[in-house]
Amino acid sequence: MKLPSITDYANSVVHPICIKAPSLQGGLIEKKGSGGALFFSGGFAVVFKFLVGGDTYALRCWHKVYGNAAKRSAAISTYLEQVNLPYFVGFNYIDKGVLVNGNILPIIKMDWVKGDSLKSYVKAHQNDSSKLKKLAEDFKSMVGILHAHQISHGDLQHDNILVRRDGSLALVDYDSLYVPALKGEDDVIKGLPAYQHPARAKEKFTSEHVDYFSELLIYVSILGLAHHPELWSLMPLHKWEQILIGEEDIKNPQNSPLFLFFSKSPNKELRKLSRRLAQWCLANTLSGHTALEVVIQKETKFPWEGRTRKKPTPKVPPKSQILVDSKSILGKTQKKKVGPLFPSTHKNNDVDRETIFDKFKKKKKK
Numbered sequence: 001m002k003l004p005s006i007t008d009y010a011n012s013v014v015h016p017i018c019i020k021a022p023s024l025q026g027g028l029i030e031k032k033g034s035g036g037a038l039f040f041s042g043g044f045a046v047v048f049k050f051l052v053g054g055d056t057y058a059l060r061c062w063h064k065v066y067g068n069a070a071k072r073s074a075a076i077s078t079y080l081e082q083v084n085l086p087y088f089v090g091f092n093y094i095d096k097g098v099l100v101n102g103n104i105l106p107i108i109k110m111d112w113v114k115g116d117s118l119k120s121y122v123k124a125h126q127n128d129s130s131k132l133k134k135l136a137e138d139f140k141s142m143v144g145i146l147h148a149h150q151i152s153h154g155d156l157q158h159d160n161i162l163v164r165r166d167g168s169l170a171l172v173d174y175d176s177l178y179v180p181a182l183k184g185e186d187d188v189i190k191g192l193p194a195y196q197h198p199a200r201a202k203e204k205f206t207s208e209h210v211d212y213f214s215e216l217l218i219y220v221s222i223l224g225l226a227h228h229p230e231l232w233s234l235m236p237l238h239k240w241e242q243i244l245i246g247e248e249d250i251k252n253p254q255n256s257p258l259f260l261f262f263s264k265s266p267n268k269e270l271r272k273l274s275r276r277l278a279q280w281c282l283a284n285t286l287s288g289h290t291a292l293e294v295v296i297q298k299e300t301k302f303p304w305e306g307r308t309r310k311k312p313t314p315k316v317p318p319k320s321q322i323l324v325d326s327k328s329i330l331g332k333t334q335k336k337k338v339g340p341l342f343p344s345t346h347k348n349n350d351v352d353r354e355t356i357f358d359k360f361k362k363k364k365k366k
Contacts, residue, residue, distance in 0.1 A: 004100040006046045010037040018099040027052025056112035067188040079179040119158035132226035144293045152178040155191040156214040158243045178206045194242040212289035227267045253278035272299040
């Protein structure tokens with residue numbers, strides 16, 4: 001059966017008689033000033049804002065076929081109710097939800113989240129380093145808990161991560177969500193290109209690992225803006241579908257002004273993690289990717305952490321060797337070699353921002 005268009009849904013939901021879900025009886029769709037239904041459209045579903053009994057819900061209606069949407073949604077609804085994590089809103093699959101063109105069709109009923117998108121929040125606090133650092137930590141904690149429950153979102157990006165009024169994080173848009181019951185299902189929704197590795201397009205099956213790349217990209221982006229707030233004004237981010245690092249950086253990390261900029265950052269964590277992300281970008285597969293918390297622990301801990309080393313017994317040299325030339329101890333200063341990932345580097349830690357971001361300024365003038 002061909003699914004209704006967005007217009008078909010919009011024309012139906014404004015009539016209470018077309019709302020068939022028992023839990024929505026007596027409610028009303030929020031309307032625009034013109035009298036039509038207020039809606040937000042996506043690639044596979046359209047969302048309407050619905051008010052009933054003093055509560056507000058998001059009604060998701062499919063206008064495009066993808067995989068086995070009914071089976072996926074039912075499995076997701078059951079598992080989210082079981083694990084009851086704070087990052088997910090109420091999510092209920094309703095088989096007989098709305099009447100459109102003579103057919104009663106399924107819908108998803110979700111709690112309406114009051115908050116800002118990740119990008120809006122970052123923009124509003126672009127000069128508040130402490131809030132952005134906390135945001136990065138909260139994001140790391142969230143994805144770590146998802147990993148512990150074998151969940152992946154599948155489309156992590158700035159519009160699908162919301163910051164509630166109390167500062168807590170919430171995830172929305174669960175069409176691409178993976179839960180254990182969906183093992184072996186096709187990976188249909190590949191996510192926003194500015195947040196995904198190109199190899200994601202070749203992945204046949206969805207899994208709990210598909211978020212690893214976008215997790216690191218988002219974490220590095222937030223961390224980058226926390227330590228270098230000037231990036232927001234140097235780049236026309238308000239025009240782009242990305243929070244900071246984008247599709248062009250992913251495709252060509254060796255010539256990315258951002259990755260070069262990060263390689264010169266005084267913040268050690270940002271330098272190391274951005275380098276790891278750039279290396280992932282150069283790979284042709286997702287097989288070497290690991291969870292965000294694992295990458296951070298591996299890249300930023302000191303080599304002796306977690307080890308118990310026996311303290312060696314000092315050897316006392318003979319008197320004839322005590323007085324030595326200090327130059328023979330220090331030796332000559334060795335120049336640190338730079339890996340092939342960033343061939344163009346400066347000898348000091350001062351980044352020539354005018355040079356690195358020249359191409360972004362040219363784009364602004366056009």
